[in-house]
C-alpha cells in the first residue's frame with residue numbers, strides 16, 4: 001500500500017510512512033489535531049493557483065500542522081515561509097515535509113493570538129487551513145486578521161465551514177472588506193469548503 005502521495009507539486013507522506021512513525025515516536029502525538037494534512041490546506045493550494053501571491057512573498061502560516069500550505073508557497077512562489085503552530089510537536093512534521101520537497105522554511109512554536117501587529121508587519125501574507133474550530137477561536141482569529149490588515153498583510157484562511165469560522169468570516173466580510181467564497185477541488189483531492197481572503201490596506 002502506498003505510503004506517500006502527490007498533491008499538486010508536493011510529495012506528502014501518509015500517516016503510516018516509516019518517517020512519520022519515527023517522528024511520532026520521538027515527538028509524541030499532536031495535542032490540537034495537527035496529526036495529518038487537512039483538506040483545507042488543499043483548498044488553499046488550489047486557491048493560490050487562481051489567486052496567487054507574489055514571487056518571493058514573505059508568508060506566515062499559522063496553525064500549520066504539517067505546514068503544507070506554507071511549503072507549497074515556498075515551492076511554487078519561492079516564498080520566504082514561516083510555519084507556526086501552538087503545538088511544538090507538529091513542527092518536526094513540517095520540517096520533514098519541507099526537506100523531502102526540497103524547500104527551506106522556518107518553524108516557530110507560537111499561538112496565533114500571540115502575534116502582535118509589529119510581528120505581522122514582517123510578512124506580506126498570512127495563511128491558515130482549518131484553524132477556527134472551537135467557539136473561542138472565532139474572536140482570536142478575527143482579531144489576528146484585523147491586526148494583519150492594519151499592518152499591510154493579506155490574509156487567506158480556508159475551512160470546511162465550521163460554525164466558529166462562519167462567524168469569524170461574516171464579521172471579516174462586514175468590517176474588513178473581505179471576500180468569502182465556497183471552494184471545491186475535484187477528484188482525486190475531493191476537498192470542499194470556503195476561502196476567506198482579506199485584503200491588506
Ligand SMILES: C[S@@+](CC[C@H](N)C(=O)[O-])C[C@H]1O[C@@H](n2cnc3c(N)ncnc32)[C@H](O)[C@@H]1O
Nearest residue numbers: 032034037038041063064065086087111112129
Ligand atoms: C485542524 S489542524 C490543521 C492543520 C493544518 N493547517 C492543515 O490544514 O493540515 C489545526 C492546527 O491548528 C493548531 N492550532 C490550534 N489552535 C491554535 C492556536 N491558538 N494558535 C496556533 N495554532 C493553533 C493545531 O495545533 C493544529 O496543528
